[in-house]
Amino acid sequence: MSQAPLLDVQGLKVIFPTAMGMVRAVEGIDLAITPGECAALVGESGCGKSVSSQAILRLLSSPPALMSARRLQFDGQDLQTLTEQQMAQIRGRKVGMVFQDALTALNPVMSVGRQLDEVFIKHCGMNKSQAKETSIKALATVGVSSPDQRYRQFPHQLSGGMRQRVLIAMAFAADPKLIIADEPTTALDVTIQMQVLEELKTLQQERHTALLLITHDLSVVNFLADKIYVMYSGKIVESGPVKQLLGRPFHPYTEGLLASVPRLDTCTARYYQIPDQVPNPMNKPSGCHFHPRCSYRDSLCAQHMPPLRELMPGRMVRCHHPLMNKDEGTAHHA
Amino acid sequence: MLKLQDLEVSFPVRAGLFSKRRCIRAVRQVSLSIPRGQIVGLVGESGCGKSTLARAVIGMQKPTSGQVLFEGEDLYALPPAQFKTARQGMQMVFQDPFSALNPRFEVGRTIAEPMQIRGGYSKTEMEERAVELLLKVGLNESDKNRHPSDFSGGQRQRIGIARAIALNPQLLVLDEPVSALDVSVHAQIMNLLMDLHEELGLTYLFISHNLADVKDISHQVGVMYLGSLMERGQTASVFEQPLHPYTRSLLAAVLSLDDQRPPVITKGDIPSPIEVPLGCPFASRCPQTKPRCLQEQPQLLEWQPGHFAACHFPLVN
Numbered sequence: 331m332s333q334a335p336l337l338d339v340q341g342l343k344v345i346f347p348t349a350m351g352m353v354r355a356v357e358g359i360d361l362a363i364t365p366g367e368c369a370a371l372v373g374e375s376g377c378g379k380s381v382s383s384q385a386i387l388r389l390l391s392s393p394p395a396l397m398s399a400r401r402l403q404f405d406g407q408d409l410q411t412l413t414e415q416q417m418a419q420i421r422g423r424k425v426g427m428v429f430q431d432a433l434t435a436l437n438p439v440m441s442v443g444r445q446l447d448e449v450f451i452k453h454c455g456m457n458k459s460q461a462k463e464t465s466i467k468a469l470a471t472v473g474v475s476s477p478d479q480r481y482r483q484f485p486h487q488l489s490g491g492m493r494q495r496v497l498i499a500m501a502f503a504a505d506p507k508l509i510i511a512d513e514p515t516t517a518l519d520v521t522i523q524m525q526v527l528e529e530l531k532t533l534q535q536e537r538h539t540a541l542l543l544i545t546h547d548l549s550v551v552n553f554l555a556d557k558i559y560v561m562y563s564g565k566i567v568e569s570g571p572v573k574q575l576l577g578r579p580f581h582p583y584t585e586g587l588l589a590s591v592p593r594l595d596t597c598t599a600r601y602y603q604i605p606d607q608v609p610n611p612m613n614k615p616s617g618c619h620f621h622p623r624c625s626y627r628d629s630l631c632a633q634h635m636p637p638l639r640e641l642m643p644g645r646m647v648r649c650h651h652p653l654m655n656k657d658e659g660t661a662h663h664a
Numbered sequence: 665m666l667k668l669q670d671l672e673v674s675f676p677v678r679a680g681l682f683s684k685r686r687c688i689r690a691v692r693q694v695s696l697s698i699p700r701g702q703i704v705g706l707v708g709e710s711g712c713g714k715s716t717l718a719r720a721v722i723g724m725q726k727p728t729s730g731q732v733l734f735e736g737e738d739l740y741a742l743p744p745a746q747f748k749t750a751r752q753g754m755q756m757v758f759q760d761p762f763s764a765l766n767p768r769f770e771v772g773r774t775i776a777e778p779m780q781i782r783g784g785y786s787k788t789e790m791e792e793r794a795v796e797l798l799l800k801v802g803l804n805e806s807d808k809n810r811h812p813s814d815f816s817g818g819q820r821q822r823i824g825i826a827r828a829i830a831l832n833p834q835l836l837v838l839d840e841p842v843s844a845l846d847v848s849v850h851a852q853i854m855n856l857l858m859d860l861h862e863e864l865g866l867t868y869l870f871i872s873h874n875l876a877d878v879k880d881i882s883h884q885v886g887v888m889y890l891g892s893l894m895e896r897g898q899t900a901s902v903f904e905q906p907l908h909p910y911t912r913s914l915l916a917a918v919l920s921l922d923d924q925r926p927p928v929i930t931k932g933d934i935p936s937p938i939e940v941p942l943g944c945p946f947a948s949r950c951p952q953t954k955p956r957c958l959q960e961q962p963q964l965l966e967w968q969p970g971h972f973a974a975c976h977f978p979l980v981n
Contacts, residue, residue, distance in 0.1 A: 489933050549919035
């Protein structure tokens with residue numbers, strides 16, 4: 331962590347006022363990504379991971395969303411003070427985005443080639459013929475077969491994997507410093523997912539681009555990311571280097587998540603299950619949001635939200651009773 | 665209990681207004697049998713025909729040719745009245761719990777609807793049974809008066825399961841029952857399905873794109889690709905010693921959490937089901953394609969006792 335972070339977020343909060351009450355989607359999260367690093371923001375649906383990424387790029391329309399942050403710095407600039415026009419300069423050029431559903435992210439009535447050209451013309455100041463040439467090259471780099479033909483095709487003519495590659499080519503087009511990828515391979519088949527992840531990893535490493543990966547899939551995180559932030563009900567409950575954290579989680583929620591993933595390499599007659607379900611964002615439990623589902627809870631957990639503490643260098647945990655003891659941590663895997 | 669014989673389902677399509685009529689062969693000559701009380705898993709990537717097969721099994725999609733034998737009787741040759749009775753012995757659980765439930769019905773009514781359709785139940789009987797079912801799938805009695813919008817995805821899937829077992833069916837066809845759910849809820853529903861299987865002595869056809877889901881729950885597994893059954897056998901032998909290169913590449917593409925082995929990448933894209941190549945459907949992506957694979961479609965043969973594969977050059981030691 332000697333390097334200055336490229337993206338530095340501190341105390342990010344997002345609230346949606348609704349007729350039924352305040353929805354505190356994100357309750358003050360801290361994130362830091364250094365240049366070329368891949369950080370993953372992991373959690374189940376409704377935990378606030380996508381909203382956080384949208385808030386960072388100021389993509390949430392306000393009203394209704396209310397957002398605030400103690401610090402929101404990207405590449406030395408304070409994103410909170412920028413005008414909408416300046417933000418538009420950052421999105422696409424300095425920060426690329428890859429979304430889950432490529433079919434809705436692409437314009438259905440425009441050929442994929444022209445959509446890719448746009449990025450080069452707008453952000454790199456190329457003319458039309460230069461853009462076309464670069465686009466075809468870009469398509470080839472992400473593994474699109476016969477890029478000359480694909481250039482002229484429309485999104486509906488491509489398969490899901492191809493569309494996702496086009497999105498990746500677009501995100502990398504202006505050679506951004508950071509790419510935010512929101513569930514980039516969730517909609518894809520296993521064999522195709524592997525191809526796309528490999529392209530993403532190669533490009534990210536070659537170009538030394540930082541990546542913020544938003545996903546619910548821990549195995550994708552394990553493959554791609556250096557650092558992981560686990561989110562639960564609007565808060566970061568644990569963070570640290572991927573291999574370390576997945577190998578030995580300190581937070582009971584992370585432990586439960588890991589234990590409930592079905593695996594190919596082990597045989598189980600029964601899955602480990604975290605009881606109950608994710609709390610309603612309108613009506614979150616007191617104290618630690620996870621305590622009603624936690625098997626290690628006591629009265630303290632119901633009363634006080636634990637602070638995020640650094641238990642080991644680089645390992646932050648938000649828990650009153652972190653699983654520091656070795657045999658405690660493996661109890662569920664048996 | 666259930667037997668599929670050379671099942672074929674094809675749909676006529678037209679690529680454009682004036683172009684030639686063509687056929688999508690969604691399910692191509694699939695033969696499969698499910699013994700009573702067993703769980704058979706069916707895996708495959710999108711477009712492989714697994715959902716069409718499920719619809720054909722349950723009587724929602726008339727096959728182009730071939731037979732669906734349920735309890736020894738050809739389902740699609742039965743007269744309408746008997747067809748209806750046979751249909752009550754098999755029920756389906758759908759992938760998307762948000763669109764599978766009527767948003768305007770209270771949950772109790774949704775669960776009681778199959779009984780109402782069958783007839784012969786009094787109102788109190790239906791109500792009692794609905795409550796019993798709610799409790800069985802892990803919900804509360806008070807939930808019967810609430811609407812689907814009050815429930816989370818996992819709870820809705822529980823409601824879908826309660827509805828499916830309302831008439832005491834023998835066979836449940838589960839079409840991606842846990843794919844739309846979050847990790848922690850996923851485990852809960854899998855456990856519920858395993859419990860119900862044991863408790864009620866049900867038979868399952870469990871369809872999924874996720875190999876890990878199928879592995880722990882099934883006795884037997886079938887692997888589909890572009891409408892054809894590529895491999896089938898006991899779960900342990902298919903997962904530990906896959907005979908078909910496609911099964912092997914599917915298994916190799918699954919990312920592991922422990923990161924022991926680097927994942928293997930299968931090249932190429934899944935061909936369009938309209939233009940399924942001649943010969944072996946997997947030939948365009950197979951790492952060991954030989955000239956014969958491009959010309960002749962391999963038959964599903966028993967290479968090892970109880971272990972079938974449709975490959976000219978299976979991975980037998």
